[in-house]
Amino acid sequence: MPAQRADARRNYARILAVAEEEVATHGADASLEQIARTAGVGSATVRRHFPTRHALLEAVFRERIQALATRAHELSEADDIRAALLDWLGALTVYSATVQGLATALLRAGELDPDHANPCVTPLAEAGEPLLRRAEQAGAVPPGVTPVDLVTLIAGIALAAQHHPDPATEATRLLHLTVTGISPPG
Template sequence: MPAQRADARRNYARILAVAEDEVAAHGADASLEQIARTAGVGSATVRRHFPTRRALLEAVFHERIEALAARAGELAEADDVRAALLEWLGALTAYSASARGLAAAVVRDGESGTGQENACAARLTEAGGPLLRRAERAGAVAPGVTMADLLTLIAGIALATERHPDPAAEADRLLRLAVAGISPRG
């Protein structure tokens, strides 16, 4: 693949910076046209760099997804497998609650018919999978729980708390409630 021209690299960086701001302000449905206008490029330039909305969202969240994946790797050999999984899920929940648009990017199947994999969900599944498998083998997680289940739960919590005055605190409370269950111990 030929190297990008300098102006193309600048356009990419400018579009991505504007997209980060727009997604933070408006979530996953941020206007691509507004992103193009603010970045000072045409809509075709945005689509050339990011052929789908999901491609743009994946680029916006790439660095944080990689940081979460690295954290999962750090926790993979922890002695307390339940605590390790819950710490990672807590970090994922906190970020999902604070980063508007991430929850939608994780659960959305993207533009119908593209056949593209959801890179955000795939990377989180790859990273969190070993934590979940170790917790399941240790009996700390019910058999049959999947990473898709956990990502859907966290995305739901993030979406439900998006307009809460303190979304991160409320998301953490709801995650702890989901983990503990709603039945009294008895």
């Protein structure tokens, strides 16, 4: 049994490493069959470790999404809550614009079973909730804005900038343009 467990762990790591490369190259629609072939495993092995495309994407994006969630928690106690919210949205924008496939994954909530949350959006929305509520209380954002609204907005900006020669710079410019329209300073 231990040999199988070690083999399963190696397969998982190999599949994930190949998936990261494939998603970086081909985006969220990377072929699961190509991932299996490149990893040297069967499609059933990929599906055993990652039963859905969304589960695979969640694993690919997990580390950076967790870092963005941690950043939101850190910023939620900042004195200047508007600046803190914009800092977090800026980090989310740059990451979404520079990692092919993430923005698409963030927008795919409608493809999931209604009983399950989008595995890419949920941790970001949960982490951003306290930050957003404090910003709302301070009048930095209008009432009723949800964390999912913000993640969707950022994903849209990232998609709009994805074919620009410098997607991160263009996405950041579009975010600043949007922010100026929805929450002018002071």
